[in-house]
Amino acid sequence: MKQTVVGVFLSEVDAQRAMQTLAQSEVDPSHVRTTHADGTVTHPDTGVMGRVRNFFSDMFEGDDDRELGHYAEAVRRGGAVVRVDIDDDDTATLERVRHVLQDAGAVDLDERVDAWRAEGETRYVDSAAGATTAPVGTGVTGTRLGTADRTEDVIPVVQEELAVGKRAVSTGGVRVYARTVETPVSESVQLRAERAEVERRPVDRPATAADLADLKDRTIEVRETAEQPVVQKTARVVEEVRVGKTVEQRTEQIRDTVRSTEVEVEHIPGSTTTGAFNSDDYRNDYTTRFGSLGGRYEDYEPAYRYGHSLRSDPRYAGRSWDQLEPDVRRDWEARNPGGTWERMKGAVRHAWERVKH
Known part of the structure; x- marks a missing residue:
């Protein structure tokens, strides 16, 4: 099953822009068709009404000339009609297509029909018998932009605002370890040592009185001394390692894009509308x-x-x-x-x- 979205545009330029946007929105080009006054859709049935009837041949029954006349009147006045066929279960594409056509300038056909009647110059609007009061849209199988019970369209003007906040994130840090290590050191020191020496010398001389006086028992003692190294350690603070944080402030320029709705108002001409393209x-x-x-x-x-x-x-x-x-x-x-x-x-x-x- 297929649904069909139909958009009516007062200018062929808007219709072309809608088709370009649909192509950029990844809508299958083979599902998009358009017709306008220069006869883009050709068929043996001649004239504007014939082109429109052939354009919608798979959508309207034989007694739906009333609504076909509404579309034909839009085409005769220099407008264009775009139709997009969409799979029945593809609701996402359906909404996307509707928004694209509306943004491109698709008009409410019911309101335009009323305006054309007020102008008094209509060739196709009331050409079918009994067609002046019936509601518009009864012959469309699917979805059409603009319904009979809609009296106004509201375009929300949306403005995005950029709000920049802050959050703390980890960017790294330092970890300090304190350990006791042993390092070999060496120092030089002068040490003094004493030794006792005994020397015996042969002598041959006559003994003197002093020698005879010393002729008795005696003891002579000579002590030996020596210096030994004495090691003593003292601790001194030679450096301090301070662990802390410093805070820096900086200004960063944040660049992004924001979207907003721009509303373009196009004045719709009256009965002096330019001829067909x-x-x-x-x-x-x-x-x-x-x-x-x-x-x-x-x-x-x-x-x-x-x-x-x-x-x-x-x-x-x-x-x-x-x-x-x-x-x-x-x-x-x-x-x-x-x-x-x-x-x-x-x-x-x-x-x-x-x-x-």
């Missing part, structure tokens, strides 16, 4: 002016479509190209970041001037 004319202009520069027409088509839509934008009404170019450039670069303006501005201006005249 004709890709054949612009393809010929591309071949003449830009074909020799390389690339493909498809690279320039968003620029042609953007320039084509400028004429219906009241912000640029009554202004010359030189007056509006700075504003148009800012708007283009906001929609298409990457610095492509210088290469594409010729196509934008040509489409603007072509619609102008």
Whole structure:
């Protein structure tokens, strides 16, 4: 089973941007289709209504011309319709697709139908019998952006704020061990020693009176002495090892990105809406002016479509190209970041001037 999400856009530029975002969101391109006034979806059944009927041939029954007429009216007025087929159980992709289409500018078709009726100029809205009061959307098998009981859309403007805190983490440290070790040392010392010496010398002389006086028993004692080393140790503090911490304060610049919602308000033109986009004319202009520069027409088509839509934008009404170019450039670069303006501005201006005249 499949579900289908349908987005209605008032400009083909917004529809193209939605398709680019869907591709970047990893939505299978084979499940995404679009139709607009230049006949991108072709079929033997001619005309805007025929293209829309063929575009939704697998979704509406034969008596659903009323709702097909609503889509055809949007296409006739220069808009575009994007449909995305999604597996029934893939709710994550379903929500992602809905958000992408809404962010790209998908409108509430019911509200647009009421506005077109108020203007009084509708070709397809009330073309089917009995179609003026029935609720919109009864023929869609799946999900469509915009339902009959919805009276307003609320876009939350979200602003992220950066909050920087602190937490303590271990970055290492030191561990100090104190041990007793023995180191061999040596010192030199002078030691004195005494020895007793006995010397006997042969003598041959006559004895004197003194010799005769000493002729008696006697004892002579001579003591020997010697010095020995005496070792004594004294302890002295020769160094101190202090273990502690020092605290350093530093300022670190934290860089990150925060997201915010930017709301762009596009004024919807009235009954003077610009005519349908004709890709054949612009393809010929591309071949003449830009074909020799390389690339493909498809690279320039968003620029042609953007320039084509400028004429219906009241912000640029009554202004010359030189007056509006700075504003148009800012708007283009906001929609298409990457610095492509210088290469594409010729196509934008040509489409603007072509619609102008």
